[in-house]
Amino acid sequence: MEFISPEGLRLDGRRPLEMRQLRAQIGVVSKADGSAVFEMGNTKVIAAVYGPREVENRAQQMNDQALVRCEYTMANFSTGDRVRKPKGDRRSTEISMVIRQTMEACIMTNLMPRSQIDIFVQVLQADGGTRSACINAATLALADAGIPMRDLVTSCSAGYLNTTSLLDLNYVEDSAGGPDVTVGFLPKLDKVTLLQMDSKLPLDTFETVMQLATEGCKAVANYIREVRTLLALLPYSNINMVIYSYSANARNSCLCIHVIYPAKHHLYLVDRYCLRTLSNFSIDEVHSLRAARTEPLEIVEAWRYGLGF
Amino acid sequence: MREIELSLNQTQKIRLQRALENLQCLSSKSAANASVTVADTIPVNNEDNILKGHGTLELDGEVVATVCGVVDRVDKLVIVRSLRSRYKPDTGDIIVGRVVEVAQKRWRVEIHSNQDAVLMLSSVTLPDGIQRRRTAVDELNMRNIFVENDVISAEVRNSQHDGTWQLHARSDKYGKLERGQLITVPSYLVKRCKQHFHQLDQYGALLILGCNGYVWVGELTVAKDGMEVDDVNESEKTNANSIGEINLEENYTPLETRQNVCRIANAVRVLAVLGFNITVEVILELCDLSTSLNLDIHDMLGAEFCVAVAEKESSHAKSSELLIAAIASELCPHSLHTLPALAIPVKIASSSECSG
Numbered sequence: 001m002e003f004i005s006p007e008g009l010r011l012d013g014r015r016p017l018e019m020r021q022l023r024a025q026i027g028v029v030s031k032a033d034g035s036a037v038f039e040m041g042n043t044k045v046i047a048a049v050y051g052p053r054e055v056e057n058r059a060q061q062m063n064d065q066a067l068v069r070c071e072y073t074m075a076n077f078s079t080g081d082r083v084r085k086p087k088g089d090r091r092s093t094e095i096s097m098v099i100r101q102t103m104e105a106c107i108m109t110n111l112m113p114r115s116q117i118d119i120f121v122q123v124l125q126a127d128g129g130t131r132s133a134c135i136n137a138a139t140l141a142l143a144d145a146g147i148p149m150r151d152l153v154t155s156c157s158a159g160y161l162n163t164t165s166l167l168d169l170n171y172v173e174d175s176a177g178g179p180d181v182t183v184g185f186l187p188k189l190d191k192v193t194l195l196q197m198d199s200k201l202p203l204d205t206f207e208t209v210m211q212l213a214t215e216g217c218k219a220v221a222n223y224i225r226e227v228r229t230l231l232a233l234l235p236y237s238n239i240n241m242v243i244y245s246y247s248a249n250a251r252n253s254c255l256c257i258h259v260i261y262p263a264k265h266h267l268y269l270v271d272r273y274c275l276r277t278l279s280n281f282s283i284d285e286v287h288s289l290r291a292a293r294t295e296p297l298e299i300v301e302a303w304r305y306g307l308g309f
Numbered sequence: 310m311r312e313i314e315l316s317l318n319q320t321q322k323i324r325l326q327r328a329l330e331n332l333q334c335l336s337s338k339s340a341a342n343a344s345v346t347v348a349d350t351i352p353v354n355n356e357d358n359i360l361k362g363h364g365t366l367e368l369d370g371e372v373v374a375t376v377c378g379v380v381d382r383v384d385k386l387v388i389v390r391s392l393r394s395r396y397k398p399d400t401g402d403i404i405v406g407r408v409v410e411v412a413q414k415r416w417r418v419e420i421h422s423n424q425d426a427v428l429m430l431s432s433v434t435l436p437d438g439i440q441r442r443r444t445a446v447d448e449l450n451m452r453n454i455f456v457e458n459d460v461i462s463a464e465v466r467n468s469q470h471d472g473t474w475q476l477h478a479r480s481d482k483y484g485k486l487e488r489g490q491l492i493t494v495p496s497y498l499v500k501r502c503k504q505h506f507h508q509l510d511q512y513g514a515l516l517i518l519g520c521n522g523y524v525w526v527g528e529l530t531v532a533k534d535g536m537e538v539d540d541v542n543e544s545e546k547t548n549a550n551s552i553g554e555i556n557l558e559e560n561y562t563p564l565e566t567r568q569n570v571c572r573i574a575n576a577v578r579v580l581a582v583l584g585f586n587i588t589v590e591v592i593l594e595l596c597d598l599s600t601s602l603n604l605d606i607h608d609m610l611g612a613e614f615c616v617a618v619a620e621k622e623s624s625h626a627k628s629s630e631l632l633i634a635a636i637a638s639e640l641c642p643h644s645l646h647t648l649p650a651l652a653i654p655v656k657i658a659s660s661s662e663c664s665g
Contacts, residue, residue: 034393051395052423053395053424054424054425063471108366108375112423113472114423114424115423115424143347143377144393146377146393146394146395147376147394148375148376148391149347150375151347152346152348188348189368225346
């Protein structure tokens with residue numbers, strides 16, 4: 001099957017080294033200590049973290065570190081055909097274990113002895129790369145719960161089809177049977193915490209594919225941090241930052257932040273709770289933003305408020 | 310990125326957003342600048358040797374945050390205060406908890422912390438104030454005092470070497486809580502202050518704001534200890550005492566009191582939804598606001614009331630900042646700010662900590 005068109009585009013219109021759109025939201029489960037929804041294109045995952053709390057099973061209690069538990073489930077409606085999935089099948093047990101180990105590596109468990117942290121992840125929409133999306137969602141949820149971590153672990157997958165390395169495989173590409181490399185990465189420490197691969201690859205190709213997946217992880221980390229970097233930049237005003245109120249999108253009133261770095265321009269769209277980078281921003285839209293200009297600082301403050309800082 | 314979970318229509322959404330923005334504008338900006346996320350480098354001068362406190366980690370000579378929060382510096386000590394985490398007990402905190410286990414000479418109490426706390430039998434006063442005899446029979450009768458699932462109020466005593474916290478209930482004001490409801494809110498919304506027990510005589514209700522985020526609203530039965538509880542005049546107290554003794558067996562709460570309890574509880578819930586600090590002044594103000602708007606108790610949890618509260622608080626904050634009224638009226642097109650303002654100026658969301 002042809003996975004890359006002669007024009008060099010993939011089945012869903014992406015270029016080989018392009019990621020799907022990322023979207024994240026935290027604080028989605030009110031009763032949980034921390035929670036997040038993470039979307040990579042059509043893959044959508046919800047994660048909830050409870051704890052640190054008293055260990056349920058006394059026999060499992062550890063006197064020097066916290067017990068981390070993880071449960072991965074797929075919603076019945078997450079795939080194309082609606083199937084009832086038995087709980088605790090081989091696949092979900094394996095992924096639960098993978099997520100648990102990845103998270104355990106970055107949580108500072110030694111600070112919370114004799115307690116337990118529960119991570120629940122559920123796939124709401126499956127379109128390839130659920131494992132990566134789950135890890136990203138779990139990271140965000142743990143950060144939301146205020147659990148001390150060494151670093152924000154991020155994950156991304158990459159594959160190799162039609163003699164091309166592809167970043168962030170979707171379901172069709174995933175089920176082609178080619179190699180699928182999932183990498184979990186600690187961006188600050190520059191360390192790999194998870195590496196999984198289905199099927200085989202020549203060694204030199206593997207290196208490029210893994211490099212690609214690592215780059216993907218860094219991109220995810222940048223996305224997670226994007227909000228943060230923007231705010232960090234703000235006080236030092238060598239960067240010109242213009243903020244417009246933006247409500248062209250009828251459904252949702254949005255804020256738009258236009259950051260002019262010395263070299264390049266960035267447009268960010270903030271709809272109060274999430275932040276997206278806008279590409280293909282037409283010049284007319286920019287003008288309409290300028291027209292609707294409001295007091296910049298006020299909006300940034302409001303935005304901070306929305307972020308919970 | 311924390312969304313308020315309410316189903317709002319478009320106007321309500323805009324009004325709420327505007328009110329929250331106003332509040333945020335007025336809050337301290339310095340704290341917001343000091344916020345960090347996980348794995349952010351905290352800038353420090355390398356010359357002076359820095360002490361790394363909670364929420365920090367040393368990595369290649371850099372000080373790195375391990376939680377999302379606000380950086381605090383005390384001399385050479387650098388700590389990151391986490392914005393949202395479970396309750397961290399501290400000696401002297403007044404808390405509300407739930408008994409989960411009756412064990413040897415002790416109860417285990419769930420206090421929404423990392424671990425369950427321990428309440429020793431030796432650190433409670435018996436309900437009727439009689440001296441306890443340390444006998445085996447006495448230990449067998451522990452279930453007469455508290456059983457599983459009882460809600461109790463207590464004070465944090467100290468921490469054991471293994472990290473568990475001990476409670477004590479060595480006063481008449483602590484003990485089993487009955488005839489009321491327990492509301493759980495995020496613990497960072499309740500600030501430590503002098504007074505956590507509040508007797509709301511006009512509502513006939515007892516309000517306990519536990520430091521661990523457990524709020525108790527119940528019927529005000531016996532004015533327990535005149536020394537500890539605040540502002541009850543003498544005659545009422547003796548009155549309540551005698552009535553309380555008569556009604557001890559009778560498990561009946563008048564409808565009006567039950568309604569009042571629900572109203573106060575809903576006020577707490579609204580504050581928790583909006584993420585505002587929970588203090589007795591604000592709660593009473595919300596109760597007054599809801600009655601003056603002629604709202605039914607169940608309507609208090611609706612979107613409209615939430616928006617109204619947010620607007621009121623933002624207009625309050627505005628006026629306390631001594632801004633001109635004209636601006637306030639322009640910013641709050643809704644007529645709420647014309648309501649009789651309460652005498653107590655309300656501080657809401659004034660620190661960045663409560664904005665989560």
